[in-house]
Amino acid sequence: MPNSEADDAAWPDALRPAIAPYWADDAGLSPAEAAAAVLDRVATACRVGDAWSGCGLTIVIDTVDERDNAALVTFSIARDGERRTGALSLVAMTDGWVRAEVLIDGARWLTARAELVYEEIEFWPAGAEDHTSDGEAPGRIGKHGTWAQIDSGRWPQSDSGDERWPAIELVEP
Incomplete structure (x- = not known):
């Protein structure tokens, strides 16, 4: 799975998910379990x-491991007659966060x-630095x-033109 140590260093150690107290108190889960x-x-x-599908593209899931x-x-x-490959890497962290990384054609995209x-x-x-004061979650x-x-304002690489909140939706089979 891709390594994101540089991004880990950019994430303050003291920052915890906003909902962590709920998971601990009401659900009885440790941050790692959450x-x-x-x-x-x-x-x-x-x-x-x-x-x-959405934003002029179609994404098809190839594998899940x-x-x-x-x-x-x-x-x-x-998209526009071009085919590319991608990967979504997810890692459950002991502090309660899930680290997510998207690669497109092998290059880190998000x-x-x-x-x-x-x-x-x-x-x-x-x-x-303080996701609880940033208002609405940007993803x-x-x-x-x-x-x-x-939110294309927070992730400008989304290449969504003038659309602030580009979305994709599951295509009904």
Whole structure:
């Protein structure tokens, strides 16, 4: 699985997911157990053969490999007649976060930290110093795992033109 040590250094050690106290107090989960549950929820939303569409592109899940508090999802992307390959690497961290990294054609495209906030998975850019004061999460996966969106202002590499919140949705089979 890809290594993101440089991004880990950009993430303050003291920063914890906003919902960590809920998981500890109400659900009885340690931060590491909460992160493992978030990772499992994201990986479960990625099923081999599923197609996601939006923003002029189509993403098809090729493989899902989940083990030892980590997951690697590979996919293909079709846009404007071009085909590319991608990978989503997820690692459950002991501090309660899930480290997420997206590679496109082998190059790092996006890094983030993920947490489950009530029913949605929320993503924050690596280096975010206080995610609780940044307002709305700049990346989200819906509670049913059928849509995802990112804030192009926080991740300008999304190449979404004038669209601030580009989204992709699971294509119904």
